[in-house]
Amino acid sequence: MSKIGLLVCGNSGIDYIDHKYDISVIRSILFVGHTEYSDYVDIKAGDFYKMLLEDPSLTPTTAQAATGVIVEQYKEMIAKGYDELIVISVSQKLSGTYEGCVLAANMIDDAKITVFDSGTVSFPEARMALDAAKMVQKGKTTEEIVAHLEELRDNHRILFSVETLRYLVKNGRLSGASGFFGSMLKIKPMLEVTKDGRVEAIEKIRTLSKATERIIEKFLEELGDKDVEVFMIEAEAKERVEYIRSKILEARPDIKEIKAYPLTPVVGAHAGPGCVGIGYIVK
Numbered sequence: 001m002s003k004i005g006l007l008v009c010g011n012s013g014i015d016y017i018d019h020k021y022d023i024s025v026i027r028s029i030l031f032v033g034h035t036e037y038s039d040y041v042d043i044k045a046g047d048f049y050k051m052l053l054e055d056p057s058l059t060p061t062t063a064q065a066a067t068g069v070i071v072e073q074y075k076e077m078i079a080k081g082y083d084e085l086i087v088i089s090v091s092q093k094l095s096g097t098y099e100g101c102v103l104a105a106n107m108i109d110d111a112k113i114t115v116f117d118s119g120t121v122s123f124p125e126a127r128m129a130l131d132a133a134k135m136v137q138k139g140k141t142t143e144e145i146v147a148h149l150e151e152l153r154d155n156h157r158i159l160f161s162v163e164t165l166r167y168l169v170k171n172g173r174l175s176g177a178s179g180f181f182g183s184m185l186k187i188k189p190m191l192e193v194t195k196d197g198r199v200e201a202i203e204k205i206r207t208l209s210k211a212t213e214r215i216i217e218k219f220l221e222e223l224g225d226k227d228v229e230v231f232m233i234e235a236e237a238k239e240r241v242e243y244i245r246s247k248i249l250e251a252r253p254d255i256k257e258i259k260a261y262p263l264t265p266v267v268g269a270h271a272g273p274g275c276v277g278i279g280y281i282v283k
Contacts, residue, residue: 001139002083002084002112002141002142003081003082003083003084004082004084004085004086004136004142004145005022005024005077005078005080005082005084005085005086006021006022006023006024006085006086006087006088006129006132006133006136007023007024007025007026007073007074007077007085007086007087007088007101008023008024008025008026008087008088008089008125008126008128008129009025009026009027009028009065009088009089009090009095009097009101009125010025010026010027010028010039010040010264010266011028011089011090011094011095011097011121011122011125011264011266011267012088012090012118012121012122012123012125012126012128012129012264013122013123013125013126013233013261013262013263013264013267014125014126014129014130015040015264016045016261016262016264017126017130017261019130019133021129021130021133022080022133023129023130023133024073024076024077025040026065026069026070026073026087026089026097026101027039027040027041027065027266028062028063028064028065028095028097028266029062029063029064029065029266030042030043030048030060030061030062030265030266030269031060031061031062031063032048032051032058032060033058037265039264039265039266040264040265043265044262044265045235045236045262045263045264045265045268046236046262048060048265048268048269049235049236049268049273050236052272052273053236053273059167059170060167060265060269061269062266062269062270064095064096064097064100065097065100066100067100067103067104067107068104070100070101070103070104071104071107071108074104074105074108074111074113075108077111078108078110078111082111083110083111083112084111084112084113084114084142085105085111085112085113085114086114086116086132086142086145086146087101087105087113087114087115087116088116088118088125088128088129088132088149089101089115089116089117089118089125090118090120090121090125091117091118091119091120091121091193091197091198092117092197093196093197093198094121094197094198094199098115098117101115102115112142114142114146116128116146116149117197118149118153118197119153119195119196119197120153120156120158120193120197121158121193121267122158122233122261122263122264122267122277123231123233123261123279124152124153124156124158124231124279124281126261127152127281128149128152128153131148131149131152132145132148132149135148152281154195155281155282156279156280156281156282157192157193157222157279157280158192158193158233158277158278158279159190159191159192159215159218159219159222159277159278159279160190160191160192160193160215160233160271160275160276160277160278161188161189161190161191161205161208161211161212161215161240161275161276161277162188162189162191162271162272162274162275163188163208163272163273163274163275164188164272164274165187165189165201166272167269167270167271167272168191168199168270168271168272186206187204187205187206188205188206188207188208188210188211189201189202189203189204189205189211190202190203190205190211190214190215190218203218208274212240212243212244212276215244215276215278216244216247216248219248219278220248220251220252223252223280226280226282227282227283228255228280228281228282228283229280229281229283230248230252230255230258230278230279230280231258231259231260231261231278231279231280231281232244232245232258232259232260232261232276232277232278232279233260233261233262233263233275233276233277233278233279234260234261234262234263234275234276234277235262235263235268235271235272235273235274235275235276236273236274237273237274237275237276238260240274240276241260241276244276244278245258245260248278263275263277
């Protein structure tokens, strides 16, 4: 029987979730000024957003993990006795991480490596890794695990609101941004992670308070009466998180809990401080 090992990229934010599983994290690199950081290892979410708030002139950039680094991580997992690996990556529309993981897999001959494009980012990607770990413990096959990951990929939703488009546009992570340039610094847009894994602006909103109310309204409209796990994502925006959470729980008392997870720095570099996301995974 095969022994399946798991890897997931740090864009998932899995570092901020307590768990008991042996999941290797593929870390992207963050550049702020002339300083290079390994995501989460050298800088964590709170310190990163504090840095940007204290100096708004900073424009952080990111780079995916080098292919050679990923190869070494594969070899480390194989050395532990794993003969099959499942690698879960951030959406390939948002990062070159998926391609790097595939290239690295092609350099390994002594293990079967399956690279899965999560089509998403942040908590849903972390949830995929955690579910995969539970399935490994239950003796499920790679094929069974991938089928479940596909269900998660196809049955989740993320809406988010940023305080400025500056970071998304500067780093080229926003699809269809041309119509927003003229008033970029004035609008507080609502964005989505699309079904094919892109980030796209869906509404132009003029003030942060209106953006907050609208994301609640839009989320509840889309939620309907679905049986879901609701989650939130935030980049040093705890007051907005608490407000949105309270309104969602008030409107849907059957939802007993909404956990909020930090947006890890290599993702937050593209969203900026103040970003709030809310989403669901269909149960």
